Amino acid sequence: MPELPEVETTRRGIATRLVGKKVVRVIVREPRLRWPIPQELALQLPGNIFSAVERRAKYLMLKTPAGCLIAHLGMSGSLRIFPATAPLTKHDHADIVLDNNTCLRLHDPRRFGALLWTNKNPLQHPLLINLGPEPLEADFNGAYLYRQSRGRSVAVKNLIMDSRIVAGVGNIYASEALFTAGIHPARAAGRISRQRYELLSQAIKQVLNAALEQGGTTLRDYYASDGKAGYFKQQLKVYGRAEQPCITCKLPVRLIRQGQRSSYYCKYCQR
DNA sequence: CTTTACGCCTGACGGC
C-alpha cells in the first residue's frame, strides 16, 4: 500500500526514464479510477515532453509544457516503465507510450488511484491546494504540530493523518511514529506537550526516512517502479503485530480501531 | 468550525 516513501520511491524510479521523453500516445483501457480518467489527458498529453516528475504528499506531478499529469496510487496502484510491447496483465488500466518504445503503465487492482490532467499550476489544483506541510521539510516540526493541535480534541493519530495538518502520513507510519515517540494513539491532540510534539515530529521524519532507505514497505501488493518489493516491513515495530510481544517491554501489542482504521500500540510504552 | 462515518474496489483469507 503506497505511502509517502513508496510514492517517493516510485517518483525516483520513473523520473529519470520520463524526463526528456516525448509522449506518443495515451492508452486508457479502464477509465474508472477514483475519478474517471479525463478525456483531456489523451487529447492534450501526446506530443509533449516530460520536463520534471515531482511529488506533493502522495500525489505525483508529471510535468510537461502543456500541462501536468497528476497521479495518485491509491491503495494498490503502481507506475512502472515497461517496453511498449510488454504483455498486459489484469488491471493494467492505462499506458503513457513514449517515443523510445517504452511506456509508463498504471496498474491498480483496487482502482483507488487517479490520473488527472491540469493546465494550471498543479499545486493550485483543488486536491492539492489544502495540503499541509511536507513531513520531511523543515517547516514541519514540533512547534508547528503543537500550534496546530491546541484546542483540538481529536486523537493524535487522527491529527497526524489529517492531510491538512501534514501531508502524506498514512496508517502504517502513523502507528510506527507514535510508538517511537511513546505517545498513545488515542490521546487527545490538544493535551500533548510541545516537548512531546517535538519527539513526534522527529519520529515521523525518522520512520519515513528509514522506510525510504528500504524502498518502502511491502505488505500485500506494493512494488517499486522496478518491480521489487520494499523491505521496510521487517522493521515495523507495532504495525500488524497485534498480540505479539512489544520489542521494548514484551507486553502484547494492542489493536484498536480509530475511525475506520487499525491502530497498533503498546499500552505500557505509549502514554 | 470540528468530528464522524461512508463508499469506492479487488484480493486474500477464514469458516462452513
Add this chain to the structure above:
DNA sequence: TGCCGTCAGGCGTAAA
C-alpha cells in the same frame, strides 16, 4: 471444492 462474509485502507465527501 466452492461460496460467502470480512477485512484491508487513501481520502474525498456528506452528514451530524
